Amino acid sequence: MKKPITTIPDWNFPTPAQAFVDKHGPAEVERWRKLLSRVIDIAREHGWNKAEVGRRAGVKDGTFSQWSNGNYPGLLGNVNDDISNWLDALEESAGIAASLPVSPKFIRTATGAEVYNVLLYSQLSAGFTMVVLPSGSGKTTAARHFVDTRPHCWIATVSPHTKTVHGLLVELAMELDVQEHNPARLVRAIGRRLQRIGEGSLLIIDEAQNLVPDAINQLRHFVDNYNCGVALIGNEDTGTAFLKERGSIASRAQVVTRFDRRLRTERDPAGDARMLISAWGIEDADCVKFLSGIASKPGALRNIDRTVRAAAMMALGAGEDISLKHLTAAWRNRDMGELA
Numbered sequence: 463m464k465k466p467i468t469t470i471p472d473w474n475f476p477t478p479a480q481a482f483v484d485k486h487g488p489a490e491v492e493r494w495r496k497l498l499s500r501v502i503d504i505a506r507e508h509g510w511n512k513a514e515v516g517r518r519a520g521v522k523d524g525t526f527s528q529w530s531n532g533n534y535p536g537l538l539g540n541v542n543d544d545i546s547n548w549l550d551a552l553e554e555s556a557g558i559a560a561s562l563p564v565s566p567k568f569i570r571t572a573t574g575a576e577v578y579n580v581l582l583y584s585q586l587s588a589g590f591t592m593v594v595l596p597s598g599s600g601k602t603t604a605a606r607h608f609v610d611t612r613p614h615c616w617i618a619t620v621s622p623h624t625k626t627v628h629g630l631l632v633e634l635a636m637e638l639d640v641q642e643h644n645p646a647r648l649v650r651a652i653g654r655r656l657q658r659i660g661e662g663s664l665l666i667i668d669e670a671q672n673l674v675p676d677a678i679n680q681l682r683h684f685v686d687n688y689n690c691g692v693a694l695i696g697n698e699d700t701g702t703a704f705l706k707e708r709g710s711i712a713s714r715a716q717v718v719t720r721f722d723r724r725l726r727t728e729r730d731p732a733g734d735a736r737m738l739i740s741a742w743g744i745e746d747a748d749c750v751k752f753l754s755g756i757a758s759k760p761g762a763l764r765n766i767d768r769t770v771r772a773a774a775m776m777a778l779g780a781g782e783d784i785s786l787k788h789l790t791a792a793w794r795n796r797d798m799g800e801l802a
Contacts, residue, residue: 473502473512478532486538494538497545498530504552519548563774565767566741568607569600571734577604577695580725584691585615585664589722590682592670593695598761599728601695605666614663625672627680634665649683658689670694731762738763742770748786756793769793 475498483491505515516526521544528534529541568574577593577600584591595601609615618637624630631648634640642651656663667673667681673694681692728734735757739750756765770784772792777784 473505475499475502476530476532481535482533482538485535490538490542493542494529494532497542497549500549501530501545504549518552519545521545563771563778565771566738568603569737569741571600571737571763572729573731573734574600574604574607576725576729577601578608580723581605581608581615581664581666581693582612583723584693585612585662586691587722588658588662588685588689588691590685591691591693591723591725592721593693593725594698595725595728596760596762597697598764599731600734600763602668603763605668605693605695609666612664615666616664617666617668619668620670620672620677622672625674625677627674627677630673630677630680649680653684653688656684656688656690662691664691664693666693666695668695671696671698732757735762735766738766739770742767744770744784746785749784749789752786752789752793765796769796772796 478491478494486494501515505511510518512527512530513523515530516523519526521529521541525534525536525541529538529545534541570578573595577595580591580593581604583589593601593605605617609617616637618630618633620630620633624633628645631645631652634652635642635648638652638655640648640651640655642648656665665681665684670678673681678694681694684690685692732754735754736750739753744750744753753766753770756762756769759765769789769792772795773788774784776788776791782788
């Protein structure tokens, strides 16, 4: 029987062999000590064992083992160079990652507040609700913030590949951590996980415009039989195309009468855009005007956020503060068309 492989790195600083010290000289041995100390700190921080460090550094297992144990018989300077280059590249990458622009956290825009309130209603009342807003209005961001700050809430994203009843159930099982491999029992297992707990549970379905009629009826089944809230979130095609064009009259009627609340319009999209621009710390009037123009395009808030991030990276690379030239270049590079 093979011995189990331990995943706990063993990183004790070794006492180098006398032959190692005599062969390589004090300067190179001192350099080895400093490099190994850096390696040990980084390896412990990331939980890497010696094999993993050797692989990442591009040093053969046997060579790295001897190097890290202080008994390498070859040209120490060459291995020291390899380790030094790897450490420098690793630390440079970490520094760049730390300096990359990060989008503002959840902003309670007027639209975000309305989405939050609909979701809260869904959870507390075990309601079946729908949020139908344009792409890029911030509805998904608001939904994820809700899930992050409320208990017993889950969000699942539907794709064209998971739009059927079976595809939806498999996606829900993964999101809810339901371990049931018998298809006949899957609905009940998911329902028990969703069953109302205390102040209520909520299942949010994002990209719900992809769902077929029977899949929406399956979600209605969870609301009716397990007393949980379900909220459908999607773009303008959510619900309307289904209700008007898909499925039988009976299946449409079943769903139409089940929605307790619907959110279809943005209260103040221009105000939402101003809040996002301000959250990025952009105050220059020309920059604000340019970004406000983006707000009139489809995908408003998403496009503003991505354009500012791209512009911030350009400015960072040039050692400059973000300006209109960076924003216009970022928009042009994204090939999103001309602004009016």
